[in-house]
Amino acid sequence: MPSEPGLDQRSRVTVRRHPERGSRDQEIIHRILDEALFCHVGFAVGGQPFVIPTIHARSEDRLYVHGSTASRMLRALGARIPVCVTVTILDGLVLARSVFNHSMNYRSVVVLGTAHPVEDAEQKRVALRAIVEHVMPGRWAQARQPTAKEMKATSVLSLSLEEASAKIRVGAPKDDPEDLALPVWAGEVPVRMQYLAPRPDPALAPEIALPANVARAGRGSSS
């Protein structure tokens, strides 16, 4: 990577804006990656960045992403490529007394690194299983297993979590002291992901019961 102003290799995941919101704590990073249902993968082709939503899973200190589009680009370029994988969980709208101090509560993780396609069939199966289980625990064993042909048609990218950082904002607005007396309502509107009641496939045979893991998801919420 060419040297860029303010972007040396060691510090490029350092949170610069609002450093008090930044963290490189592994446990915090893992928890956010595990809770987020999907991620955005960024990669550049000829200087043009692309940001594509896809699903992911963490396993130990590796991140696996379902690599359909990115992987096609990667193949087109015939090389491993630098990527940025970002997940963001929105936790609330932060309404301050001043327009300027409006914000959002959120938890995000940014992972920088070089993604490579998982080629080994067994490793790919492990990664895919992690991705399916991440979205719906218990689902892998319930569904029809992938054939060799399906495995081949599926792309998974693998990425180290070595260069990852979290950024978190929580709590009330932070107004300037001189604004506190203004007659303006201030506070937070919490936001969360809500799962609704599962909808069976119209073609589903009526004798097939809703599995407990799917029913649980439909009753609860992701946070």
Added chain:
Amino acid sequence: MPSEPGLDQRSRVTVRRHPERGSRDQEIIHRILDEALFCHVGFAVGGQPFVIPTIHARSEDRLYVHGSTASRMLRALGARIPVCVTVTILDGLVLARSVFNHSMNYRSVVVLGTAHPVEDAEQKRVALRAIVEHVMPGRWAQARQPTAKEMKATSVLSLSLEEASAKIRVGAPKDDPEDLALPVWAGEVPVRMQYLAPRPDPALAPEIALPANVARAGRGSSS
């Protein structure tokens, strides 16, 4: 932009994978951008992509993004930069009879273009107002207006929507015909963003009532 395999200028927002999910319909693109509460901005520095969550607003056929981090990079590079702004709204988990046909229901928009900072004070005010009103309609007029100093400390990037495309998946799983008889539950678990009851700032004077627009958000959901 250098010529890249499979990436000519006209077609780079063409949806290649599952083309039936793609759309360049302006109204559809606008609706998704308007509903999404935040976006991810991608930009590359020296070949390394960065993907940063931030807030945005659409106004006619322009997209404004709150440009804190991206804008800092942009200033560091001293140039307009190609960006990709992506919004994704998750609508449901799609559980198929086979692992391979698992999917998600979602609506996403990818915008490619060259972002430039909004420098003109009046234009910046219009853009910021759009961003605040996007997150909470009616909020701009309720809160203390930005001072000249605050305006200067705020970065907004502007981007044309000329090169934008939507991708949408809705409905039931699409299993292979030979899987339909398998004794596996299949269907969708709908997901939506839910707003919870607003939490007043602990420092809020008790006589300041919750405004109707904030109360409405707390009762409803974004979708």
